[in-house]
Amino acid sequence: MTSSPLVTVVMPAFNAQAFIGEAIASIRAQTLEDWELIVVDDGSIDQTFAVAQQAAGDDSRVRLIRFGRNEGISAASNAGFDAARGEFIARIDSDDRALPTRLAAQVAAFRECARLAACGGHARLFGDGIANDTYGLCTLGDGALKARLFEGFNTIGGAMLMVRRSFVREHRIRFDMQMASAEDLNYLVAIMVAGGEIGNVDEVLVEVRSHRTSFTRSREDLAGPAMKGLRKRLLALWYPSLGPRDIDLIVGMWFGLEVGTDELLAVVRAVDRLIAADAKDFGQDVSVLHDLIVRRLVAVVDFFRGAFDASHFQAIRVLAAPAIGVALDAARLSHEAV
Known part of the structure; x- marks a missing residue:
């Protein structure tokens, strides 16, 4: 590719061999075709890198970065965001699936509002222990979304996040390397402090998978302390x-x-x-x-x-x-x- 793509999608991945093929396929199936995908293999010890290569095939829009050791989701996300060339940067988890219109719907939201710095959308939940037709519907509107950062959900999940690259680079907004959990919420707090607006597209954009090896379910010990620190930070700011x-x-x-x-x-x-x-x-x-x-x-x-x-x-x-x-x-x- 010689010209910069409209959207860069960043996919951090750690030991994701079972699902990363589906995640990559969901990006390749987007109705908006002007994208690049950066897969960051965060020191996986399984076949994540090989499966990602196979799923990418000969699609030149897919780039792979490989860490020699596991450095965490914040480091992997920062590496992908730093390498991004798109006007907009989206993040998706390596075990989830983007619906075909995800990128197009979010880009349209940015085009409609020049002040918008970060955008998400609703999710369909599937997988272990999830009933059919279960949805995670997120809050709409900048003011309510910012207030609900304190709650920690119904905001913009990391799997649905898209940001305006010029804004986050101008304000040097990065994922906090010290946070092992809630790094996506902390990223939104930084956008809020910098004066950016946040919003959600009123559509289901991503299918979020539940499984026993997911980070959310396997490292619940990290979620509580991270949310406690985030809530204290918000109250001190406000x-x-x-x-x-x-x-x-x-x-x-x-x-x-x-x-x-x-x-x-x-x-x-x-x-x-x-x-x-x-x-x-x-x-x-x-x-x-x-x-x-x-x-x-x-x-x-x-x-x-x-x-x-x-x-x-x-x-x-x-x-x-x-x-x-x-x-x-x-x-x-x-x-x-x-």
Whole structure:
């Protein structure tokens, strides 16, 4: 190829011999034909590289990069993104399949909005333990998407990501080499901080495979710490006036909370301070974020209600901001505790 392609697709791969052939075939079957595919074999010890070569055949649009050792998905993604020549860069996992119109639909979204820096779409889920016609439908709209980065799902998954190359290179946005999980969400946070808009195409673009050897299922021990760090980073960005203790208490609602009245009341106070604080504007929808946090607080209070008496819940009602009080009332916690 002598001219630059419109889209570069980056496919990090590690020990993916069972599925990478299907993943490559799905890119070769795209309705938009002006693409290049960069497969980054991240030090596989199986036949991933050979299977990728076979799947590429004589298609000159497919390039292969091979690491001598396993360096992780962030390193593999960065290598592919650095080598990309396309106006847009897409990422897909080596065990998933792009639907034929994926690239065309995402490029159209970028063409419609010059401010768009990152784009995703919905997914169909298939494979082990997945019922037929199961879909992962993602949030639409820049503000809601940015707020839901805190939630960690319904945003833009790594398998669906496409970015505007000029934007990520201008702002030197890269996948964090220190993150073994949630690196795709952290990448979107960096785009948000740089002032980029994010969005989703309201179409199913990718088929995401569930299998027992997938990174998500085999390394669940890495997901919790990564998400905890990401949520703390987001709250510190959005609420610079919020102290570290308040941030720890709020984020702790998702990762285990000591069963104690004082601890729970401290969480209520921390949530109140967050709701009352002025948020730094990165385009996030503050009402969506508040709703996520208040709903979680209500769930925590509901979970612990058996350990407390009516006076404890009365104290919570007194301390709670109106938004929290309404949520508690809606959950019928107040009168159930009395």
